[in-house]
Amino acid sequence: MLLAATSARAQYAAQSGTPLVDVTGYVIDATVQPARHSLAATAQVTFTPTADLPTASFVLHDALRVQKVADASGNAIPGERGPNDTLLLTPATPLVKGQSYTWTFTYAGQLDGSATSGPVPGLTLAKIDADTSYLLYGGAWFPMDGYLTDRFTATLHITVPSGYTVVGSGAVAISKTDASGMREYDFAWTKPSFPGTILVGKWVDVPDPQAANIHLYVSPAHQKAAEGSYGTSALDEFAFFTSTFGEPPSNTLNIVELPNGTVPAYWAPGIAAIASAHIGGGNDARLLANTIAHQWWSAEVSPATLNDAWITNGMCTYAELLYLEYQDGEGALANAIQDVAAGALAYDTTPLTSAGRLGAFSPQFQSMTFEKGAMVFHMLRWVMGNDSFNKALQAVLTEYAGKDVSTAQFEKAAEAHTQQNLVPFFAEWLDGTGAPDFKTKWDVYRLGNGKGFRTVGAIEQQLDLLNMPVDVRIETQGKTVNHVVQVVGNSTPFDIETFGEPSRISIDPDWHVLKDTPDMQVRVDILRGQQKAAQGDVAGALAEYQAALKVNPQSSLASFRMGELLFAQHDYQAAVNAYRDALSGDNQPKWTEAWSHIEIGKIFDITGQRDRAVNEYRQALETHDNTSGAMNEARHDIQVPYKLPGAGS
Incomplete structure (x- = not known):
């Protein structure tokens, strides 16, 4: 998860070695x-x-x-x-x-x-x-x-x-x-x-009634959220991380509302500071989880140099995903990991172990250490298994409590808790760049005497040095069979028997491995466009969205983001066209439908077409999708015509 993004020069000199x-x-x-x-x-x-x-x-x-x-x-x-x-x-x-x-x-x-x-x-x-x-x-x-x-x-x-x-x-x-x-x-x-x-x-000081050690310092506008679901999330997350990682450096946690206009979130020992715009919304608990996780993976154990920051930043993002998995199950993790993978690939041109030269607040450093770092942990968990992975994390937190840890030290701790040779893994994902694009070809043979079927094929990908276990899923009329294949090099054969006749074969369907597929490239282009839009680079953002649409002309998300950007520029006709394209696209993610109708309605309100605006708001309500408060927004705009911020009455 990005805590700041700026294209300006590096914040401080790169910390590639010991400070003087x-x-x-x-x-x-x-x-x-x-x-x-x-x-x-x-x-x-x-x-x-x-x-x-x-x-x-x-x-x-x-x-x-x-x-x-x-x-x-x-x-x-x-x-x-x-x-x-x-x-x-x-x-x-x-x-x-x-x-x-x-x-x-x-x-x-x-x-x-x-x-x-x-x-x-x-x-x-x-x-x-x-x-x-x-x-x-x-x-x-x-x-x-x-x-x-x-x-x-x-x-x-x-x-x-x-x-x-x-x-x-x-x-x-x-x-x-x-x-x-x-x-x-x-x-x-x-x-x-x-x-x-x-x-x-x-602020209003909102103590947690279930935990005297947790306080929320918020504006009156967010007092209700602090006393309700947001405060509950804070307590649950702090308890989950304590049970997962051990005692934090401080048993007191102060969650403080920051004004908008600075970073979305910031941490210090005993402090999780969150910007106003990210308190009380539908997905705000994830940013809070990421920020709270810094109590262990930054305050308690810190990187030896900024080249090692993938350990702490990446683990905070992965801790956020571990909490999501704990709350909502493996399916929620599998969905969320694809967004993290897009961030991991957004600036994947420098090895993680050289990230320190980029500057701590550059978008490249943030994307690499938080998102790609999280993907390294996700893949390491897949390679090691849950039990060994958790023991390795506990060992690092115990051995380096109150100290810094280097990449070499982390690798040694991980290898101490597995019988596997992890050198190829770390060489690929820490010292290299790029991700595989898996493709497969296969033939199915019927076995005699009613014994079922044999699928013989190969997994192909472009990274010559890749050495990773990859899940092959074969769907049959009877049941689904999962078989792990150790992929080595450009082409790896597999031979799998099933009782039922295979109807579909998927490679790494649950996203255990970072992959650079055409669909993922669309996500990457959209993400880079959002980051450039946040930096005020309108032309650059439009170019990224257009690149995404070139790969997938039906991408509702790319069209929606383009509509957002054009709306902000007051190019209303072009914005409406983009939102209409989103509505006629692949409807992924689903929330683009409701919000496209709402944004078109707002444009109609601005341009004095109230009846048409109300019709769009009603169509938004018909989706029954309340992502980011869409239903509440539509109901409000039906009652009160939308006006641009700062516009007169």
Whole structure:
């Protein structure tokens, strides 16, 4: 699942090796003034150089002006701003490898959410506002290094005006309001992790009545959802992951509503922050599950470098799917895995073990580490079997608790829990790119004396080095037979006997293996189109949707997404044409029918054709498909004519 997408330059330098500065701890005193959008802070940073260095480099949000940097003796350390929000500091004497240093940074500035500032251009990760303020770890609101890989402890003293609540990682103590109307929240996280996120707001605090350790901090608009199904999902997911992975780094979980306009979700130890648009909807529990899973697969065990981030990011996405399977069965997992496979193939041009050079917030890095990483775990589970797979995950969480783990270490742990040689598996899926497109040919022979039938054939695919077990399903009038064939190379024979005469043969019907089929290519093109549309690249998005329609002219989803894009551009006639194409297409997924009628109705309302609009809304109701609240939307629009956001009465 993508947590952010931007085509801008990489957020930080690629973490392909050991950072030159190993930060071990912070003590930060910060005052947040929401009405002024301002932050004033002093940060004591304790670090150890990993090599002899004449200078030290940290990342600090470029909207924050550094007033002074001093060493432990109070001596000023000169420095200058470098590219990409870096701060270059030159002490009087070179830093010595392995020696611990503590420097104090004094800085201040306004974090008003300007898209032109911050470590990831176009993506706001640190913003102070009158309603809700968020200082995400990735926003570099304090001097940092080794994003997602350099574990640290933190003691944070955050002062805010009375009336605001502050959420952070670790045990919290709250002072009384002082004479100036300010009060201090003190947080202490003593286990090395990533406790660098602070959230400030005027939320409703919704404690879970069944679990005192779970709190939901939401806006009044989402209080009902927090008290109902969304809160129930949070409790169930936290309990499921605890039973599956063991105790989390913190038994307290704060779920906090983020404003829209930043990432869809973010995590910190003891925190799952979710954007407003993703709270209370039909599929929002999946994003919540993915975010909660980071408590184990990021906060508890982290990647040694960003080249190893497929382990944690991929496992969080797969944990989301494991919960879906637990709730709704194997069929739900089989359906969902195809969407994940599309994400895995969207940017499959770089091996997973080289992903660190792409930048932590690039769409390529996100797609590869989250979606392809999840597919690696899904396939590994198929290869190892459930029991061995689960034992391997438990072993990694136990052995590397509070530490980082490398790909080589993970591979060793997996091999320790199976009798199989996993070198070919990891070489194919971690060090290579591409996915097979399985094809088959076969002949059926009748066996004598009423003994049934023999199907003799071969599985063919284009990857010469592939070595994977693949399920062959033969459907007969009597029963369905599943037979696992170890596919090696371009062509692998099979010989399967059945009692009934075969009527259909399917290769990997349950999607145990990542495949690049023509249908999957349509999904990939549509996904890339959605990502380009989110980045404002209209021409690029249209080109991707057109590529999908070239492969499958009947794709309702491709036509619907094209209609969405054209509607947003106010090209109403072209949008209606695209929605009509969706209605006359393959009706996959089914929800495109209801929503195409609704969107056409909205266009009729905008263009003053109310009777035609109502007719479309009624046709939407006739589908009885309430995906993403379609029925509720149609009923509302029948009663109240649709108007463009911001349009006058």
